[in-house]
Amino acid sequence: MTSKRGTLDLLSERAIEALIRLCGISAILFVFGIFFFVFREGAPFLRHLDLGEFLFSKSWIPTSQTVPKYGVGALIVGSLSVTAVAMAIAVPFGLGAAVFISEFCGRKTKETLKIVIELLAAIPSVVWGFVGLSVMSPLLINTFHTPIGVNMLNGALLLALMSVPIMVSIGEDALKAVPDSFREAAIALGATRWQMVYRVLLPASKNGLLAAVLLGVGRAIGETMAVLMATGHSVRIPTSIFDPVRTLTATIAAELGETSKGSDHYQVLFLIGVLLFTITFIVNLTADLVVKGIRKQ
Amino acid sequence: MIPRLNPKTLLAPTVACLAAALMGVGCGGDSPPPAPAKGEAAAPAAPVKKKTIANIGSDTMVNLAAAWAEAYGQVDKSVSVEVNGGGSGTGMAALINGTCDLANSSRKIEEKEVAELKTKMNKEAKEFMVGYDALSIFVHKDSPLTEISMDQLGEIYRDGGKITKWSDLGVTVPGAKGDEIIRVSRQNNSGTYHYFKEAVVGKKSEFKLGSLDMNGSKDVVDLISKTPNAIGYSGMGYATAEVKQLKVSKKKGEPGIAPSIATTLDKTYPIARPMFVYTAGEPPEHVKKYIDWILSDAGQKIIETTGYVPLPKK
Numbered sequence: 264m265t266s267k268r269g270t271l272d273l274l275s276e277r278a279i280e281a282l283i284r285l286c287g288i289s290a291i292l293f294v295f296g297i298f299f300f301v302f303r304e305g306a307p308f309l310r311h312l313d314l315g316e317f318l319f320s321k322s323w324i325p326t327s328q329t330v331p332k333y334g335v336g337a338l339i340v341g342s343l344s345v346t347a348v349a350m351a352i353a354v355p356f357g358l359g360a361a362v363f364i365s366e367f368c369g370r371k372t373k374e375t376l377k378i379v380i381e382l383l384a385a386i387p388s389v390v391w392g393f394v395g396l397s398v399m400s401p402l403l404i405n406t407f408h409t410p411i412g413v414n415m416l417n418g419a420l421l422l423a424l425m426s427v428p429i430m431v432s433i434g435e436d437a438l439k440a441v442p443d444s445f446r447e448a449a450i451a452l453g454a455t456r457w458q459m460v461y462r463v464l465l466p467a468s469k470n471g472l473l474a475a476v477l478l479g480v481g482r483a484i485g486e487t488m489a490v491l492m493a494t495g496h497s498v499r500i501p502t503s504i505f506d507p508v509r510t511l512t513a514t515i516a517a518e519l520g521e522t523s524k525g526s527d528h529y530q531v532l533f534l535i536g537v538l539l540f541t542i543t544f545i546v547n548l549t550a551d552l553v554v555k556g557i558r559k560q
Numbered sequence: 561m562i563p564r565l566n567p568k569t570l571l572a573p574t575v576a577c578l579a580a581a582l583m584g585v586g587c588g589g590d591s592p593p594p595a596p597a598k599g600e601a602a603a604p605a606a607p608v609k610k611k612t613i614a615n616i617g618s619d620t621m622v623n624l625a626a627a628w629a630e631a632y633g634q635v636d637k638s639v640s641v642e643v644n645g646g647g648s649g650t651g652m653a654a655l656i657n658g659t660c661d662l663a664n665s666s667r668k669i670e671e672k673e674v675a676e677l678k679t680k681m682n683k684e685a686k687e688f689m690v691g692y693d694a695l696s697i698f699v700h701k702d703s704p705l706t707e708i709s710m711d712q713l714g715e716i717y718r719d720g721g722k723i724t725k726w727s728d729l730g731v732t733v734p735g736a737k738g739d740e741i742i743r744v745s746r747q748n749n750s751g752t753y754h755y756f757k758e759a760v761v762g763k764k765s766e767f768k769l770g771s772l773d774m775n776g777s778k779d780v781v782d783l784i785s786k787t788p789n790a791i792g793y794s795g796m797g798y799a800t801a802e803v804k805q806l807k808v809s810k811k812k813g814e815p816g817i818a819p820s821i822a823t824t825l826d827k828t829y830p831i832a833r834p835m836f837v838y839t840a841g842e843p844p845e846h847v848k849k850y851i852d853w854i855l856s857d858a859g860q861k862i863i864e865t866t867g868y869v870p871l872p873k874k
Contacts, residue, residue: 321769322769323769324748324766324767324769325748326748326749326753326754327766328763328764329764329766337769396779396782396783396786397782397786400783400786400787401786404737404786404787404788408737409737409738410736410737410738410740410742410787410788410789411742411772411787411789411790412786412787413772413783413787491775492775492779495772496747496772496773496774496775497770497771497772497773498769498770498773499769499770507772509773517747517773517775518747518748518749520749522749528749
């Protein structure tokens with residue numbers, strides 16, 4: 264009887280272990296699978312693609328009847344610039360809010376703030392896009408006296424609003440993970456609350472905060488619907504934050520639906536997908552290296 | 561191909577489940593649902609052999625064709641219309657290869673295509689004009705501009721065109737910040753984009769880069785209504801009180817023609833074109849009935865509600 268129980272336990276243990284292992288490996292399989300399929304759709308075009316022109320030319324005229332041009336330079340600049348401006352807005356607000364929630368505010372305010380911020384994260388991106396198009400656009404025209412309301416700043420503000428909730432919740436977790444003994448020691452040494460945050464907590468939670476920021480970057484660079492609606496969707500190299508731009512993601516979303524499968528245009532759009540994949544990969548890799556660098560110190 | 565599911569076959573199990581659930585019997589439970597409920601629900605799901613009409617072609621007309629197909633589903637339940645875009649040329653190719661029953665086209669069939677149809681299928685192309693597509697040029701409602709010529713439009717939109725500022729057109733837009741003309745255009749796969757390119761920019765030329773490429777006809781109008789400096793093109797049916805439609809003249813100096821159903825029909829308005837459907841030879845009975853319905857008041861009403869111009873009433 265007991266030995267039977269034992270083998271049964273052992274078996275179920277094994278089965279569960281295998282299941283968990285499968286779950287772990289499946290993430291890798293999915294990532295490589297997606298990369299493989301996206302790459303396979305775009306790969307045939309690589310043969311007659313001038314990589315230099317693809318990456319650096321700003322002429323995106325894929326449906327020309329005479330000479331189609333597939334330059335995504337302007338789109339790369341568009342994606343990166345919108346994300347950069349969004350982060351310039353979101354990082355101070357996001358991390359500031361995380362510090363406030365974790366260290367400064369009372370229990371009641373904390374609960375309310377957390378609920379409201381989670382609500383902010385639950386707003387679908389198409390709703391954000393709509394806000395950008397119909398609320399922010401006239402507001403920007405009248406406030407900044409710019410000719411176009413759907414522009415880089417509009418898109419960046421939306422992206423900032425969308426990535427702040429992620430930064431706050433991850434950032435707050437990172438700060439919470441710092442042991443209370445750190446705080447007690449700092450206060451005991453006579454540090455003010457701000458000194459404690461600035462000199463003790465921030466350095467101690469560096470990795471977590473960096474992860475929070477990078478997740479925000481990932482959210483911003485991959486966002487499609489809101490930027491499609493709010494950035495103006497215009498192929499050009501922006502010269503100010505009030506210029507409309509076009510992002511890589513928005514281009515895929517706008518054009519893929521109506522290209523015929525297997526055409527050059529279709530394949531180039533998939534190559535843009537590969538490019539986005541590469542960009543996020545580089546961002547994650549840098550993050551990893553930076554985190555490792557910090558650990559060594 | 562988008563398979564059109566018979567809504568009844570989808571509904572039947574759901575109805576059966578709901579009926580069973582109401583009676584306190586779980587779906588997929590051990591005890592089978594009471595026989596009468598099952599019988600009632602299963603009865604309307606008896607298989608009906610459906611005839612299909614494969615309808616391929618023009619992207620400009622794809623929304624219209626889909627609206628027709630959907631409405632026709634209510635009219636004749638024994639026929640299902642499968643709509644696909646791809647462009648007028650794709651539709652013609654499908655007609656020649658015998659893979660579609662009905663080809664949508666926003667241009668007339670070419671002689672080459674007529675000949676191919678003759679040699680490959682030994683059939684005459686049969687043409688049905690179903691309506692018109694007219695593009696309006698929109699500006700903000702406060703803009704003092706009332707008319708524009710085709711040449712000026714070309715100079716505004718064409719790569720290398722000289723008009724970039726409102727002062728080049730001799731106007732200042734009240735409430736505008738700056739003098740730059742903000743060009744609103746469409747994404748480069750849309751039928752409207754291609755027609756505008758053909759009619760205004762020129763087949764051999766390209767659009768000036770840096771226009772705001774909206775993703776729908778309605779978005780163009782929405783954006784212009786909020787941007788005093790903007791100009792853009794979209795289907796005539798998308799006009800609202802927030803924007804102004806310009807009169808368009810064929811040449812500078814000639815009188816501008818306001819876009820309307822009447823000016824489209826008498827061909828004085830320059831940015832309008834007829835829309836066709838084609839069949840290979842005499843259409844079979846169920847296709848013929850569908851075309852007749854398209855040309856009837858019900859079908860023509862849909863043309864108007866989707867933003868196109870219906871045929872003149874006989």
